[in-house]
Amino acid sequence: MAVAxxxxxxxxxxVFADRTDAALMAVxxxxxxxxxxxxxxxxxxFGDVIDAFGSAVSSNDVLHRVVKVPQNNEFHFFLLH
Structure with missing residues (x-):
């Protein structure tokens, strides 16, 4: 028998949601x-990291430029943490 x-x-x-349900929905x-x-x-x-790879003059300069990406983009990393 099918239920309508x-x-x-x-x-x-x-209507039947309590405070726990509301808190879980908010979370x-x-x-x-x-x-x-x-x-x-x-x-x-990722775009800034790729740009750091592309703008490196020599292979010795790549690591230095990629490491500087978080320092140059503190706003991006602040939002992620």
Whole structure:
């Protein structure tokens, strides 16, 4: 026997949610925002690393330029940590 299902209005969707449920939903929403911000920020940092590889004059200069990327982009790394 099939059970009839109906639509639930949005204002009644969280009627039985308690404070724990609300806290877990808030933590999940913040984690989703952080996850969504990670890829664009890493794209900027990766682009700077690739630029450091490309702008190196000699092979001895590559490591020095790549190590300087976090120092030059403290704003990017501040957002990630």
């Amino acid at each position: 299902t109906g639509r639930v209005p949005l204002y009644r969707l969280f 999940g929403a913040l984690a989703a925002v952080a996850n969504g911000m990670a890829q664009p920020l890493m794209t900027f940092i």
